[in-house]
Structures are given as structure tokens and as C-alpha cells.
Amino acid sequence: MGLTGRATALLLEKCREENPLVQCITNFVSMDLMANTLLAAGASPAMAHSISEVESFVELASALLVNVGTLSEDWAGGMKLAALTAGRLRKPWVLDPVACGATPARTSLCKDLMALGPTVIRGNASEIMALASLGGERTRGVDSSHPSEAAAPMARALAARQGCIVAVSGAVDVVTDGTRTLLVGNGHPLLQKVTATGCSVTALIAAFVAVAGPEQALEATAHALAYFGVAAERAAVDEAGQVRGPGSFRVKLLDELDLLCAAQLVHASRIGRST
Amino acid sequence: MGLTGRATALLLEKCREENPLVQCITNFVSMDLMANTLLAAGASPAMAHSISEVESFVELASALLVNVGTLSEDWAGGMKLAALTAGRLRKPWVLDPVACGATPARTSLCKDLMALGPTVIRGNASEIMALASLGGERTRGVDSSHPSEAAAPMARALAARQGCIVAVSGAVDVVTDGTRTLLVGNGHPLLQKVTATGCSVTALIAAFVAVAGPEQALEATAHALAYFGVAAERAAVDEAGQVRGPGSFRVKLLDELDLLCAAQLVHASRIGRST
Amino acid sequence: MGLTGRATALLLEKCREENPLVQCITNFVSMDLMANTLLAAGASPAMAHSISEVESFVELASALLVNVGTLSEDWAGGMKLAALTAGRLRKPWVLDPVACGATPARTSLCKDLMALGPTVIRGNASEIMALASLGGERTRGVDSSHPSEAAAPMARALAARQGCIVAVSGAVDVVTDGTRTLLVGNGHPLLQKVTATGCSVTALIAAFVAVAGPEQALEATAHALAYFGVAAERAAVDEAGQVRGPGSFRVKLLDELDLLCAAQLVHASRIGRST
Numbered sequence: 001m002g003l004t005g006r007a008t009a010l011l012l013e014k015c016r017e018e019n020p021l022v023q024c025i026t027n028f029v030s031m032d033l034m035a036n037t038l039l040a041a042g043a044s045p046a047m048a049h050s051i052s053e054v055e056s057f058v059e060l061a062s063a064l065l066v067n068v069g070t071l072s073e074d075w076a077g078g079m080k081l082a083a084l085t086a087g088r089l090r091k092p093w094v095l096d097p098v099a100c101g102a103t104p105a106r107t108s109l110c111k112d113l114m115a116l117g118p119t120v121i122r123g124n125a126s127e128i129m130a131l132a133s134l135g136g137e138r139t140r141g142v143d144s145s146h147p148s149e150a151a152a153p154m155a156r157a158l159a160a161r162q163g164c165i166v167a168v169s170g171a172v173d174v175v176t177d178g179t180r181t182l183l184v185g186n187g188h189p190l191l192q193k194v195t196a197t198g199c200s201v202t203a204l205i206a207a208f209v210a211v212a213g214p215e216q217a218l219e220a221t222a223h224a225l226a227y228f229g230v231a232a233e234r235a236a237v238d239e240a241g242q243v244r245g246p247g248s249f250r251v252k253l254l255d256e257l258d259l260l261c262a263a264q265l266v267h268a269s270r271i272g273r274s275t
Numbered sequence: 276m277g278l279t280g281r282a283t284a285l286l287l288e289k290c291r292e293e294n295p296l297v298q299c300i301t302n303f304v305s306m307d308l309m310a311n312t313l314l315a316a317g318a319s320p321a322m323a324h325s326i327s328e329v330e331s332f333v334e335l336a337s338a339l340l341v342n343v344g345t346l347s348e349d350w351a352g353g354m355k356l357a358a359l360t361a362g363r364l365r366k367p368w369v370l371d372p373v374a375c376g377a378t379p380a381r382t383s384l385c386k387d388l389m390a391l392g393p394t395v396i397r398g399n400a401s402e403i404m405a406l407a408s409l410g411g412e413r414t415r416g417v418d419s420s421h422p423s424e425a426a427a428p429m430a431r432a433l434a435a436r437q438g439c440i441v442a443v444s445g446a447v448d449v450v451t452d453g454t455r456t457l458l459v460g461n462g463h464p465l466l467q468k469v470t471a472t473g474c475s476v477t478a479l480i481a482a483f484v485a486v487a488g489p490e491q492a493l494e495a496t497a498h499a500l501a502y503f504g505v506a507a508e509r510a511a512v513d514e515a516g517q518v519r520g521p522g523s524f525r526v527k528l529l530d531e532l533d534l535l536c537a538a539q540l541v542h543a544s545r546i547g548r549s550t
Numbered sequence: 551m552g553l554t555g556r557a558t559a560l561l562l563e564k565c566r567e568e569n570p571l572v573q574c575i576t577n578f579v580s581m582d583l584m585a586n587t588l589l590a591a592g593a594s595p596a597m598a599h600s601i602s603e604v605e606s607f608v609e610l611a612s613a614l615l616v617n618v619g620t621l622s623e624d625w626a627g628g629m630k631l632a633a634l635t636a637g638r639l640r641k642p643w644v645l646d647p648v649a650c651g652a653t654p655a656r657t658s659l660c661k662d663l664m665a666l667g668p669t670v671i672r673g674n675a676s677e678i679m680a681l682a683s684l685g686g687e688r689t690r691g692v693d694s695s696h697p698s699e700a701a702a703p704m705a706r707a708l709a710a711r712q713g714c715i716v717a718v719s720g721a722v723d724v725v726t727d728g729t730r731t732l733l734v735g736n737g738h739p740l741l742q743k744v745t746a747t748g749c750s751v752t753a754l755i756a757a758f759v760a761v762a763g764p765e766q767a768l769e770a771t772a773h774a775l776a777y778f779g780v781a782a783e784r785a786a787v788d789e790a791g792q793v794r795g796p797g798s799f800r801v802k803l804l805d806e807l808d809l810l811c812a813a814q815l816v817h818a819s820r821i822g823r824s825t
Contacts, residue, residue: 027597028303028578028581028597029581029582029585029597031303031304032304032307032308032470032471032582033582035304035470035471036468036469036470036521036522036525039467039468039469039470039521040468040520040521045470046374046377047302047303047304047344047345048345048346048374048378049345049347050345050346050347050348050380051348052346052348052380053346053378053379053380053381056377056378056379056380057377057378060377069597070597070598070599070600071598071600071602071603072599072600072624073600073601073602073624074347074348074349074624099596099598102596102603102606102607102610103598103603103606103607104603104606105600105602105603105606106603192589193586193589193590193808194586194589195582195585195586195589195595196582196585244805245590245802245804245805245806245808245809246586246589246590246804246805246808247586247590247800247801247802247803247804247805247808248801248802248805250522250586250801250804251522251523251525251526251801252520252522252523253522254520254521254522254525255519255520255521255522255523256520258468258520258521258522259520303578306578306579307579307582307583307745307746310579310745310746311743311744311745311796311797311800314742314743314744314745314796315743315795315796320745321649321652322577322578322579322619322620323620323621323649323653324620324622325620325621325622325623325655326623327621327623327655328621328653328654328655328656331652331653331654331655332652332653335652349622349623349624525797526797526798526800526801527795527797527798528797529795529796529797529800530794530795530796530797530798531795533743533795533796533797534795
């Protein structure tokens with residue numbers, strides 16, 4: 001059996017009560033949507049990346065997100081110091097290895113960050129396969145058209161080796177700690193048509209892990225994906241039953257993330273256990 | 276007696292006629308909303324931060340905004356040079372000390388910028404209290420839950436010491452030159468749910484001070500806050516009288532900033548004088 | 551005779567089938583709208599600017615966009631290396647010389663980039679006149695109020711000298727290779743009220759030139775401008791026939807870019823030939 005929608009709703013409620021501060025070191029494209037996504041979930045975003053202050057900020061934060069999207073040399077130092085500080089202070093941190101495998105510089109940075117022990121890694125199938133293959137797991141090439149399930153075996157191997165949670169986004173999201181695997185069936189194809197939706201759900205994962213605690217990181221990751229996916233399903237269709245365009249979908253996604261109530265989540269969340 | 280809504284409407288009209296160029300050195304999260312806010316008010320945004328060109332840009336601009344949100348070492352030099360140039364050319368400039376007090380690097384940068392003589396400083400109660408305490412005013416700690424009125428005495432002391440206008444955002448906005456204090460009653464709680472709304476109203480203040488002239492900086496700051504607040508009030512509720520979600524609120528806020536007419540402002544602007 | 555709406559529709563269809571990867575080195579303000587514009591057209595955006603990886607990214611990309619909007623010293627090297635690599639690999643690249651002429655640093659960077667041989671240059675009349683005057687063409691000063699037609703002779707001279715396509719945005723867009731000149735009559739004044747719309751259409755030009763091939767760069771540029779302009783016309787008016795505010799216009803623009811079908815483009819595209 002999987003997780004109940006009631007558990008998703010309870011964790012969201014806890015997030016809104018505790019208002020965790022999530023420090024985000026993320027790409028330029030995603031900042032607006034990510035900050036608004038966190039606000040809609042009741043969390044507080046703090047976008048601070050500079051090596052001169054990341055240590056102080058991680059001390060204040062409940063969780064850290066590191067996203068390598070618009071990689072810059074001068075940001076890489078801030079990312080590493082922030083991750084190191086989170087580890088030292090035993091605060092959860094989440095890695096989003098955007099386009100890992102696309103260029104040597106990017107792959108190298110992701111490798112360095114992975115060595116600092118993220119609590120959760122979330123990516124698409126290609127990114128997770130590229131990350132996994134850094135450690136010796138074989139890959140048959142990086143192809144963004146890989147379905148998430150195809151990456152499940154490598155995700156499990158990566159999670160086991162790293163001792164962390166690995167989430168693979170796709171039509172069905174795969175979330176694993178190497179032993180147990182959850183499958184999240186929520187979401188909508190329109191998410192692919194709006195930039196930074198994947199980045200934003202990774203920030204939500206950081207918020208949810210912060211309030212659930214690190215022992216519940218597997219479940220918290222699945223709940224964050226389900227919550228975001230349910231909001232997307234509701235936002236995708238207008239009052240007349242027509243699928244929206246991507247512009248209005250993005251607007252409604254934020255509305256739904258904010259307005260979703262427990263009863264709606266209870267019935268819509270679909271988190272199963274892999275057999 | 277406070278300021279009339281007619282005065283708010285006249286200043287907005289002047290802004291639309293004169294089309295002031297507002298140079299913005301601001302954080303990455305706020306750039307899109309800030310630029311669109313300025314355009315809706317009839318001003319022209321110019322986002323230029325590089326130390327290699329800020330002097331030339333300040334020469335072209337009618338006002339400068341400096342916002343330290345996503346602090347970077349290599350941007351700090353541009354901020355200081357731009358502020359220095361604005362002072363030399365006697366052009367108004369506005370400081371937004373985002374999260375001042377949160378980290379030593381941030382507090383230090385805000386202190387350096389404050390020494391360069393901003394025309395207006397706008398922040399929330401915590402930021403203004405952190406700034407004020409740098410100069411010796413006592414604070415009982417920085418807490419973002421402070422209401423704006425609690426910061427009023429320190430805001431007055433800061434304004435008097437600096438010889439500038441200080442605005443504290445909150446349910447009621449406090450605007451003071453150290454002697455006279457105005458209270459702006461417009462706004463809506465949904466503004467807290469959308470990132471960069473505070474940053475954007477600070478840019479509006481720069482535009483309004485540019486067209487009103489530095490002697491009218493107190494009044495211009497209050498008018499900008501009232502105009503933004505009225506637009507927020509109108510944007511917060513949909514046709515059926517329901518409060519919107521934050522996604523559609525952000526969209527409607529820009530619509531209202533653009534479409535607001537004088538008659539609507541005349542009746543809705545609420546700027547009182549502190550007694 | 552000009553180009554048919556059918557040809558515009560066919561090129562859009564090709565873009566959706568081929569899904570070109572467009573690498574964008576662009577300003578911070580434009581990233582969200584630009585990425586979503588490319589996604590709506592069926593292209594894939596990749597925002598990568600770092601000198602440590604631009605060579606690898608250009609190898610993967612079908613086309614490159616360089617936009618100097620928020621000029622930074624440390625980005626300039628990445629821009630030049632990317633442009634150089636595109637030239638070496640004979641991949642199309644498009645230059646958006648934002649605010650060229652406003653400051654010496656900006657003009658100098660645009661000059662350096664122009665020397666690297668862009669396939670297409672798109673700007674407003676002032677920017678194109680500033681660029682053209684760098685090479686000796688006389689200008690009567692840079693004034694953003696110049697209509698695009700006034701810049702047509704200088705655009706033709708610039709195109710002939712550079713051996714590239716030059717597009718001047720305005721109420722009527724002028725597109726020229728120095729010999730042939732096309733005029734695009736689509737668009738809407740609301741585009742001026744939304745930041746980054748000009749930047750975003752330049753990215754569309756890169757996508758369209760990638761799928762049309764460099765020999766068709768003149769036509770592809772005109773088709774991209776027509777497609778974007780038709781979407782703007784449709785987005786500008788609501789169901790009741792009222793002109794929208796800029797917030798909802800921006801949302802609808804993305805919807806229309808995504809939902810526009812061939813039949814709608816066939817009848818609305820207005821590309822004439824200059825006589």
C-alpha cells in the first residue's frame with residue numbers, strides 16, 4: 001500500500017503552520033516561480049547564493065535547495081559552501097542536477113555536490129541516469145526522452161550508494177531510498193510547457209522534508225510531488241472543461257497550490273508503492 | 276490632515292506624461308515584476324548593474340533604485356558607484372535593504388550604502404529596525420513579525436539622523452522625514468503571498484520621487500505606496516467577490532496598476548497624518 | 551508580393567516537429583518569458599552562459615541567441631566564446647543589442663559581438679541606428695522614438711556591410727538582407743507595456759532560422775515576427791472586445807503562442823515586400 005492523501009494533506013498543513021525558511025541557490029529562470037510556489041505552500045523563500053553569506057543563511061534556514069541550472073563559476077563556491085554547512089548543521093538539503101551530463105563543467109559540479117551528501121536528489125530520467133553513471137552504474141546514454149520508470153533501477157542503485165532519497169520526475173514520479181520505492185501518479189503534461197516547474201517542485205521537496213524531518217524524507221518527497229501534481233491537474237482545465245494554454249496554466253497552478261484544501265488533496269493524491 | 280487622493284492621481288498622471296527612466300540595480304527574483312510595474316505606471320525601467328556602465332546609466336536616468344536582495348560581491352561595487360554618482364549628480368535614489376540584519380555581509384553592505392545618502396529608504400519593520408540599530412538606536416531584536424507601527428519611532432530617528440525619508444511597509448505603511456509622519460492605509464494581505472511586491476513598490480517610489488522632485492520626497496513616497504496599495508485592493512477580489520489566489524492576483528495587480536484612472540484613485544487613496 | 555501566411559504556419563509546424571534546442575545567453579529580466587515563449591513554439595530553451603561550458607552547449611544547440619541586456623563583465627567572455635563557437639560550427643546565431651548606444655561599455659561589447667558575424671541582428675530603431683553608425687553610417691542621434699521605417703536605410707546598409715539579416719522592430723517591422731526588404735505588419739501596442747517581449751521574439755527568430763536553414767534566414771525572421779505579432783493581436787482583446795491590461799495580456803500571449811493553429815496564422819500573417 002502507498003501513502004494516503006490524508007498524509008499529504010497533513011504535511012501541507014504542517015508546512016503552513018511552521019512556515020519553514022527554505023534557502024534557494026537556484027537558476028535565474030526559476031526564481032520567480034520557485035519563490036511564489038514556496039509562498040503558496042506556506043514556506044518562506046530566501047534566495048541567497050553569495051559565498052560571503054551562505055553560511056549565515058544556512059544557519060537561519062530550515063532547509064537548503066541547490067539547483068545548478070544557470071551554472072556560473074562564481075556561484076559554484078557558494079553552492080558547495082552552503083551544502084557543506086547544511087551537512088555540518090544536520091539540516092536537510094536537496095540537489096537539482098539540471099542538465100547533468102550535458103557538459104563536462106556541469107557534470108563535474110554535480111559530482112562535487114553529490115559528494116557533499118544531499119538528503120534528496122530530484123531530476124528527470126536523463127539527469128538521474130547521468131548522475132548514477134558517474135559512480136559506475138552503466139547507462140545506455142543520456143536521452144531526455146527516457147521515461148522515469150526506465151531510470152528506476154539506476155535511481156535505486158544511486159540512492160543505495162549515496163544513502164539518500166532519489167526522485168525521478170516523469171509521467172509517473174519514482175521516489176526511492178534504494179530499498180523502498182514509491183510511485184506518484186499525479187501531474188499533467190502541461191507542466192512540460194512551463195519553464196521552472198521541475199525546479200519549483202524540488203524547492204517544495206526541501207520545504208516538506210524540513211517539516212517532516214529527515215527520517216521521513218522518502219515520504220515527504222512523495223507528498224511534495226503529489227501536492228504539486230494535484231495542483232497541476234486542477235489548474236490544467238478551465239471552467240468549461242477545456243485544457244488551458246501554458247500562460248494561464250502557470251497562473252492557475254499558483255492559485256491551486258495556495259487554495260487547495262485538505263479534502264481536495266485527500267481524494268486526489270495518488271502515491272503507490274512499487275511492487 | 277493627510278494627502279488627498281487627487282494629489283495621488285495627479286502625481287501618477289505626471290509620471291505617465293514624463294516617462295522617467297528609472298535605473299534598477301535589483302535582485303534576480305524581482306526583475307520581471309519590477310520592470311512591468313514601472314511600465315504600468317508609465318515609467319521606463321533600465322536594469323543595469325555593471326560597474327563598467329553604471330556611471331553612464333545614472334547620467335541618463337531620472338532616478339536610481341538599489342535593492343540588495345540577491346547580494347553578490349561583484350554587484351556591490353556597481354551599487355556603490357551608482358549611488359555615489361546619483362549623489363554627485365543630485366539625482367534621487369532609493370535604497371531597499373532586503374533582509375538587512377540577517378547576515379553580517381548584508382548588514383555591512385547596507386551600512387555602506389546608507390553612508391552614501393539615499394533619498395528614501397523603504398523596508399519592512401525588521402529591516403528598518405536593523406538599519407536604525409546600526410547607528411546606535413536600540414532594538415529589541417529583529418523579528419519580521421513586528422508591525423510597521425512598532426518601528427515608527429526608530430524610523431523617525433533613522434530619518435532624522437540620515438536626513439532622508441524612511442518608509443516602513445506593513446498593514447499600515449509609515450512614511451517619515453523624522454519630523455512629519457504620514458500613514459498609508461492602502462494594501463491587501465495577498466501582497467505577502469507574491470514575491471517581489473515590496474521590491475516593486477520601492478521602484479515605484481523612485482519613479483514618483485523623480486517626477487515630484489526631491490523636496491516632495493515624503494509626499495511622493497506616500498503617493499506611490501497608496502497607488503500600489505489601491506491597485507492591490509482592486510486586484511485582490513474577482514468579479515464574483517471572491518478573494519483570488521496569488522497567481523491571478525499578481526496578474527490583476529499589473530492590470531490594475533495600468534488601468535487605474537484618476538477617479539478611482541481619488542476615492543480610494545488613504546494617506547493620513549500621524550498625530 | 552510578400553510571404554504567405556501559409557508559409558508562416560508551415561515553419562511553425564516544422565519548429566514544433568523538430569524541437570530545436572536554442573541556447574540563450576540573455577538578460578535576467580527576460581529569462582522566464584523567453585523560455586516560455588520558446589516552449590510555446592515547440593522549441594527547447596537552454597539558458598547557459600558560463601565560459602566554462604558555452605562551447606559544449608553550442609555543440610548541442612541548433613541555434614544561439616546573445617542578448618546584452620543586463621551586461622556583466624563576466625558574462626561578456628561567455629557571449630563572445632559562444633558566438634565564436636557558433637561561427638566555427640556554422641550554426642545560426644542571433645544578436646539582440648539591447649540599449650546599444652546608451653553607454654560606451656555596451657556599445658563596445660555590441661561592436662565586438664557584431665565582428666563575430668551574427669546571422670541575424672534584431673533591435674529597435676535606436677539600437678539599429680547606433681549599431682549602424684559604428685561602421686560609419688551617419689546617424690542623427692539615438693532616439694528611441696524613431697519609427698522603424700526611419701531606420702530602414704541604415705538597416706539595409708548595416709545588413710549589406712555585415713552580410714547578415716537585420717530586423718528593426720516597430721509598429722511595422724523591417725527585415726532586410728541589404729537587398730531585399732520585408733515588412734511585417736503584425737503586432738499590438740500592448741507589447742510595449744510588457745518587459746522582455748522584444749527579447750523573446752529574438753529568441754523565436756533563432757528557433758525559426760534553425761529549422762528554416764541559414765539560406766532562408768530573411769524569410770524565417772519575418773515569419774517569427776509575424777507569428778509573435780499575430781499571437782499578440784489575438785491576446786490583446788478579451789472575450790468582451792475590451793483591450794486587456796498588461797498583466798493578463800502577458801498571460802494570454804503565451805496561451806496564443808501555444809494554441810495558435812495553422813488556419814489562424816494563414817489568414818492573419820501580414821508580411822509584405824518593400825517596394
